[in-house]
Amino acid sequence: xxxxxxxxxxxxxxxxxxxxxxxxxxxxxxxxxxxxxxxxxxxxxxxxxxxxxxxxxxxxxxxxxxxxxxxxxxxxxxxxxxxxxxxxxxxxxxxxxxxxxxxxxxxxxxxxxxxxxxxxxxxxxxxxxxxxxxxxxxxxxxxxxxxxxxxxxxxxxxxxxxxxxxxxxxxxxxxxxxxxxxxxxxxxxxxxxxxxxxxxxxxxxxxxxxxxxxxxxxxxxxxxxxxxxxxxxxxxxxxxxxxxxxxxxxxxxxxxxxxxxxxxxxxxxxxxxxxxxxxxxxxxxxxxxxxxxxxxxxxxxxxxxxxxxxxxxxxxxxxxxxxxxxxxxxxxxxxxxxxxxx
Amino acid sequence: xxxxxxxxxxxxxxxxxxxxxxxxxxxxxxxxxxxxxxxxxxxxxxxxxxxxxxxxxxxxxxxxxxxxxxxxxxxxxxxxxxxxxxxxxxxxxxxxxxxxxxxxxxxxxxxxxxxxxxxxxxxxxxxxxxxxxxxxxxxxxxxxxxxxxxxxxxxxxxxxxxxxxxxxxxxxxxxxxxxxxxxxxxxxxxxxxxxxxxxxxxxxxxxxxxxxxxxxxxxxxxxxxxxxxxxxxxxxxxxxxxxxxxxxxxxxxxxxxxxxxxxxxxxxxxxxxxxxxxxxxxxxxxxxxxxxxxxxxxxxxxxxxxxxxxxxxxxxxxxxxxxxxxxxxxxxxxxxxxxxxxxxxxxxxxxxxxxxxxxxxxxxxxxxxxxxxxxxxxxxxxxxxxxxxxxxxxxxxxxxxxxxxxxxxxxxxxxxxxxxxxxxxxxxxxxxxxxxxxxxxxxxxxxxxxxxxxxxxxxx
Numbered sequence: 001x002x003x004x005x006x007x008x009x010x011x012x013x014x015x016x017x018x019x020x021x022x023x024x025x026x027x028x029x030x031x032x033x034x035x036x037x038x039x040x041x042x043x044x045x046x047x048x049x050x051x052x053x054x055x056x057x058x059x060x061x062x063x064x065x066x067x068x069x070x071x072x073x074x075x076x077x078x079x080x081x082x083x084x085x086x087x088x089x090x091x092x093x094x095x096x097x098x099x100x101x102x103x104x105x106x107x108x109x110x111x112x113x114x115x116x117x118x119x120x121x122x123x124x125x126x127x128x129x130x131x132x133x134x135x136x137x138x139x140x141x142x143x144x145x146x147x148x149x150x151x152x153x154x155x156x157x158x159x160x161x162x163x164x165x166x167x168x169x170x171x172x173x174x175x176x177x178x179x180x181x182x183x184x185x186x187x188x189x190x191x192x193x194x195x196x197x198x199x200x201x202x203x204x205x206x207x208x209x210x211x212x213x214x215x216x217x218x219x220x221x222x223x224x225x226x227x228x229x230x231x232x233x234x235x236x237x238x239x240x241x242x243x244x245x246x247x248x249x250x251x252x253x254x255x256x257x258x259x260x261x262x263x264x265x266x267x268x269x270x271x272x273x274x275x276x277x278x279x280x281x282x283x284x285x286x287x288x289x290x291x292x293x294x295x296x297x298x299x300x301x302x303x304x305x306x307x308x309x310x311x312x313x314x315x316x317x318x319x320x321x322x323x324x325x326x327x328x329x330x331x332x333x334x335x336x337x338x339x340x341x342x
Numbered sequence: 343x344x345x346x347x348x349x350x351x352x353x354x355x356x357x358x359x360x361x362x363x364x365x366x367x368x369x370x371x372x373x374x375x376x377x378x379x380x381x382x383x384x385x386x387x388x389x390x391x392x393x394x395x396x397x398x399x400x401x402x403x404x405x406x407x408x409x410x411x412x413x414x415x416x417x418x419x420x421x422x423x424x425x426x427x428x429x430x431x432x433x434x435x436x437x438x439x440x441x442x443x444x445x446x447x448x449x450x451x452x453x454x455x456x457x458x459x460x461x462x463x464x465x466x467x468x469x470x471x472x473x474x475x476x477x478x479x480x481x482x483x484x485x486x487x488x489x490x491x492x493x494x495x496x497x498x499x500x501x502x503x504x505x506x507x508x509x510x511x512x513x514x515x516x517x518x519x520x521x522x523x524x525x526x527x528x529x530x531x532x533x534x535x536x537x538x539x540x541x542x543x544x545x546x547x548x549x550x551x552x553x554x555x556x557x558x559x560x561x562x563x564x565x566x567x568x569x570x571x572x573x574x575x576x577x578x579x580x581x582x583x584x585x586x587x588x589x590x591x592x593x594x595x596x597x598x599x600x601x602x603x604x605x606x607x608x609x610x611x612x613x614x615x616x617x618x619x620x621x622x623x624x625x626x627x628x629x630x631x632x633x634x635x636x637x638x639x640x641x642x643x644x645x646x647x648x649x650x651x652x653x654x655x656x657x658x659x660x661x662x663x664x665x666x667x668x669x670x671x672x673x674x675x676x677x678x679x680x681x682x683x684x685x686x687x688x689x690x691x692x693x694x695x696x697x698x699x700x701x702x703x704x705x706x707x708x709x710x711x712x713x714x715x716x717x718x719x720x721x722x723x724x725x726x727x728x729x730x731x732x733x734x735x736x737x738x739x740x741x742x743x744x745x746x747x748x749x750x751x752x753x754x755x756x757x758x759x760x761x762x763x764x765x766x767x768x769x770x771x772x773x774x775x776x777x778x779x780x781x782x783x784x785x786x787x788x789x790x791x792x793x794x795x796x797x798x799x800x801x802x
Contacts, residue, residue: 057451057455059410059414059451063414064448066421067443070439074428074429074431075432077421077429082740085742103403149741304513305436305509313444327453
């Protein structure tokens with residue numbers, strides 16, 4: 001098709017699905033992570049109302065990421081899922097608690113409401129941590145022999161994956177704060193402004209630390225970036241240097257309190273920051289779908305399976321993006337300050 | 343029996359999918375019910391339909407949310423616990439699941455947002471369209487997942503690649519495999535019946551309490567109409583599904599029916615205790631020749647019993663036998679209640695039939711029980727295979743440790759117990775309260791419909 005390999009198209013599509021998940025559910029989870037810092041129940045109700053109509057659609061990108069990986073790269077899926085068993089189960093459990101909390105928080109009375117408020121924020125944070133552990137474990141690489149996972153249940157647990165987890169919590173919180181800048185008003189809006197400033201700094205530090213850590217996971221990554229402990233390979237480094245420079249510039253912009261309109265700008269900047277991090281990862285890990293063990297071509301489904309799904313995806317994905325965009329447009333207004341008076 | 347990763351993974355899959363199926367089984371029917379209610383409201387302008395819509399949409403929102411989060415688990419669990427299965431069949435059923443996400447999940451999730459929160463942001467026509475889209479989305483989702491599962495029951499249209507994994511030779515044959523049409527109909531009807539039983543039970547409860555009378559009288563009639571027509575239809579479709587099974591999965595049918603010997607004049611076993619070591623039924627109560635008549639039209643028809651299969655090819659008989667009987671028993675209860683309700687309605691005694699209404703309250707969970715039992719019969723009946731006749735369940739499991747799976751199973755048990763208890767409590771509370779008959783029109787709000795704000799009610 002168009003002279004492109006099917007597996008390459010699918011690798012790009014799944015990478016896009018995962019990125020959309022991170023950009024969209026990232027702010028959902030971020031709002032949950034920021035829940036404990038809200039002043040009172042009223043503010044928490046506003047925060048939840050700012051994401052309630054869209055969270056379900058956002059989380060569907062995660063299902064597409066998992067389902068798409070199963071469909072297009074079953075052999076990669078079959079290696080990654082057992083390798084990351086514990087953090088994936090943790091993520092699923094966390095998503096269950098924070099997902100049901102949307103409805104349950106409003107039906108609970110007294111202690112019940114408190115419990116589901118806690119479940120929403122703890123679930124959001126735990127999901128972010130789990131996704132960070134998954135990402136960290138993924139970047140580190142997975143032990144594979146004869147197309148099957150051969151490592152132990154805790155291979156993913158290293159200082160590096162813990163660092164990635166902490167960074168992702170900060171990054172999601174930044175996305176959440178930026179989303180609240182866009183969606184709220186009054187005191188909560190001012191508070192979200194301050195959170196954005198603080199989290200931009202924190203995220204910049206975290207991204208820097210993860211980037212340095214990533215350089216250390218495998219010599220191939222180090223070579224890709226042209227950086228070693230003792231020397232810099234300038235020709236290699238110059239090609240990729242715009243990424244960290246742009247990331248630094250965006251963090252600086254967010255840190256200096258972007259004051260201009262439109263208010264969606266901070267969120268879009270934060271998404272751009274994630275996009276840069278994502279590109280940086282792609283630069284580091286290409287061409288592996290299971291780092292350092294399996295390429296997309298090796299993990300791919302049979303060509304007719306990839307083709308069948310592609311025939312559907314080519315018209316359907318633009319359609320999905322169109323109606324998802326429409327729903328976002330419909331709910332673009334700021335949440336009222338009295339979002340939930342009782 | 344050894345508590346290894348295989349057994350624990352089977353238990354975990356059974357538990358998590360059993361938990362999950364409860365919600366789609368309910369929301370498939372409820373979404374269609376809501377679409378009908380909103381259509382009637384737009385068409386007749388009667389506030390009664392609006393009140394019913396606003397009442398059931400709250401219950402829908404809770405159930406749908408629980409279905410979504412327990413469904414995400416399923417899309418990852420194929421890989422975490424059944425990675426060998428995933429790697430081997432990914433090229434065959436993977437695209438089906440991919441299509442489920444692309445054609446159904448996004449549709450449902452996006453338009454659910456409009457359905458729950460879009461009251462004043464879109465016109466009544468577009469809101470109604472959103473409800474209909476969600477309803478259609480639930481059916482599309484059911485189509486793909488039943489297609490994938492039916493392929494695992496009656497696989498066709500596949501071949502083996504050089505590396506031993508399966509590839510599709512015809513996706514048309516994969517999707518429209520022999521058991522798919524009947525099983526899809528069987529599942530959709532089961533979902534509609536499940537919803538009808540809950541709506542009937544909740545409405546009967548309100549009638550018994552003398553609450554929301556016009557709403558409850560209408561809703562109970564809608565439910566009785568559904569039951570009276572669809573419950574008998576389900577018997578026919580279920581029989582069709584059985585006819586496919588006896589052709590393609592005779593060992594499963596033999597286990598369901600409790601047939602140990604291959605013989606003509608197979609009985610219809612009403613009650614028995616299948617004793618696997620002795621390969622016979624204890625305390626059997628049976629209609630001689632009934633089975634041969636049902637499956638072969640004449641008592642002379644010879645039908646295969648379990649003795650035709652080595653023990654290594656048989657499913658666990660007791661579980662399949664009893665799950666099947668529970669499902670059929672629930673189905674017969676629904677047929678009876680449908681007929682009883684239709685007669686009471688025709689003789690204009692439905693609103694005062696206290697005994698019937700009490701029976702409906704008791705039978706409210708019968709649809710859920712039937713769905714769960716039916717799935718147990720179908721899935722345990724497929725054993726010892728994960729893809730019938732092709733891949734054994736024992737060969738499908740992930741290279742994970744028993745400790746990991748034991749821990750995850752334990753956490754799923756605890757988490758689902760908490761989530762289920764809370765969800766059931768909130769739904770039962772709403773049902774106990776009944777439809778609000780004086781609700782002002784919905785407000786422009788992002789609050790879930792279950793909240794006072796969402797329902798447009800300001801409390802003191």
